[in-house]
Amino acid sequence: MEISGSAFNSGINTIQAGQRRVDQAAxxxxxxxVAAQPQPSSAPPATQVNPAPSSAEQRRPDLAESLVALRQGQNEAEAGAKVVKTADEVLGTLIDTSA
Structure with missing residues (x-):
C-alpha cells in the first residue's frame, strides 16, 4: 500500500505546485x-526623449513568459490529477483482487 500512498502524495503535491504556478502567473x-494602463500624470519634459523606466516597470514580468508559466501550471496540475486517478484505479484493482 505504500506505493499507492506515495503515488497519491506525488499527485497531490504536483497539483498543488501547478496551482501555485498558475496563481503566480495570473x-x-x-x-x-494594470501597469500597461496609462497613468494620469503630467507629460515628461520635452528634453527627455526616452525616460528611464521606473523600478516598477523594470520588475514587471514579461507577458509572454507569464502566459507560458500559466500553461505550464495548468499542464502540471492536469498531470498530477492523472497520477491521482491512476493511483486510485490501481488501489481499486488491488482491493478487488484481494477481496
Missing part, C-alpha cells in the same frame, strides 16, 4: 495589465 499577468 498575478503577474494582472500586474502587467
Amino acid at each position: 498575478a503577474d499577468i494582472a500586474s502587467n495589465a
Whole structure:
C-alpha cells in the first residue's frame, strides 16, 4: 500500500505546485495589465526623449513568459490529477483482487 500512498502524495503535491504556478502567473499577468494602463500624470519634459523606466516597470514580468508559466501550471496540475486517478484505479484493482 505504500506505493499507492506515495503515488497519491506525488499527485497531490504536483497539483498543488501547478496551482501555485498558475496563481503566480495570473498575478503577474494582472500586474502587467494594470501597469500597461496609462497613468494620469503630467507629460515628461520635452528634453527627455526616452525616460528611464521606473523600478516598477523594470520588475514587471514579461507577458509572454507569464502566459507560458500559466500553461505550464495548468499542464502540471492536469498531470498530477492523472497520477491521482491512476493511483486510485490501481488501489481499486488491488482491493478487488484481494477481496
